[in-house]
Structure formats: structure tokens, C-alpha cells
Amino acid sequence: MKSETLFKFKTLFEAQRREIFARGQGREDYLLPKDETIDDADMTSTEIEAGMKMRLRTREALFLRKIDDALARIADGTFGVCGGCGEEIDLRRLEARPTAALCVHCKEDQEHQEFAHIDGRRHKSLGKKLRLMESTG
Numbered sequence: 001m002k003s004e005t006l007f008k009f010k011t012l013f014e015a016q017r018r019e020i021f022a023r024g025q026g027r028e029d030y031l032l033p034k035d036e037t038i039d040d041a042d043m044t045s046t047e048i049e050a051g052m053k054m055r056l057r058t059r060e061a062l063f064l065r066k067i068d069d070a071l072a073r074i075a076d077g078t079f080g081v082c083g084g085c086g087e088e089i090d091l092r093r094l095e096a097r098p099t100a101a102l103c104v105h106c107k108e109d110q111e112h113q114e115f116a117h118i119d120g121r122r123h124k125s126l127g128k129k130l131r132l133m134e135s136t137g
């Protein structure tokens with residue numbers, strides 16, 4: 001990959017990192033102090049809100065890890081190389097999904113494997129259920 005292209009991605013990742021940290025900081029100010037007089041209904045909505053924030057933070061943490069991984073790949077010179085087959089990842093794919101570590105083909109293979117796995121499990125439990133129905137009815 002050309003060094004100017006690498007630099008472009010590096011700049012992008014660093015900007016995204018800063019954005020995540022800036023957002024995280026803003027949210028601390030946004031947190032409301034705990035009110036001990038709130039009733040159960042309020043408690044529930046507070047809990048839901050806390051859950052939402054937690055999920056958002058987890059998603060951001062995952063994204064941050066992907067960005068850090070990508071920055072590490074830029075540093076060691078493997079950025080843009082597929083972690084599955086070692087071929088170069090299509091630049092159009094990287095532009096659409098800069099943190100991609102697999103080429104389209106390897107990603108598709110991975111998704112098919114995951115799908116087959118889930119599908120296989122589902123069939124197994126369905127078979128069990130059917131046998132159970134046969135034995136009882």
C-alpha cells in the first residue's frame with residue numbers, strides 16, 4: 001500500500017479515536033446525580049438508561065479496539081493485508097470499512113461458517129424436540 005494511503009487511514013483512525021474519547025468525557029458531565037427519593041418507576045427508567053449507556057460504551061470500546069488493532073497493523077506494516085489469506089484487501093472495501101482485517105472472500109467464508117454453526121445447532125435442538133414429541137404423543 002502507498003505510504004500516502006496509509007497516512008490517510010492513520011489520520012482517520014486517530015481522528016476517530018479522539019472523537020470517541022471526547023464523547024466519553026462529555027457523557028460524564030451528562031450523568032445525573034443519584035436521587036434517593038425516586039420511586040420504582042423512576043428506578044426502572046434510570047436502570048434502562050444506565051443499561052443503554054453501558055451498551056453504548058461497550059460498542060465504543062469494541063470500536064476503539066478495532067481502531068487500535070488497525071493502528072497497530074499500520075505500525076507493523078500489515079495494514080490492508082488480509083488476516084485470512086494474506087492477499088491485499090481491496091482498497092474500496094477498506095474505504096467503506098477501514099478497520100476491516102479480512103478481505104471480502106475471507107469475511108464471507110467466516111460468515112458462512114458462523115451461519116452453518118448456528119444453523120446446525122438449531123437443527124439439532126429441533127430434532128430433539130421432534131423426538132420428544134414422538135415419544136410423548
Ligand SMILES: [Zn+2]
Binds near residue numbers: 082084102105106
Ligand atoms: Zn482473504
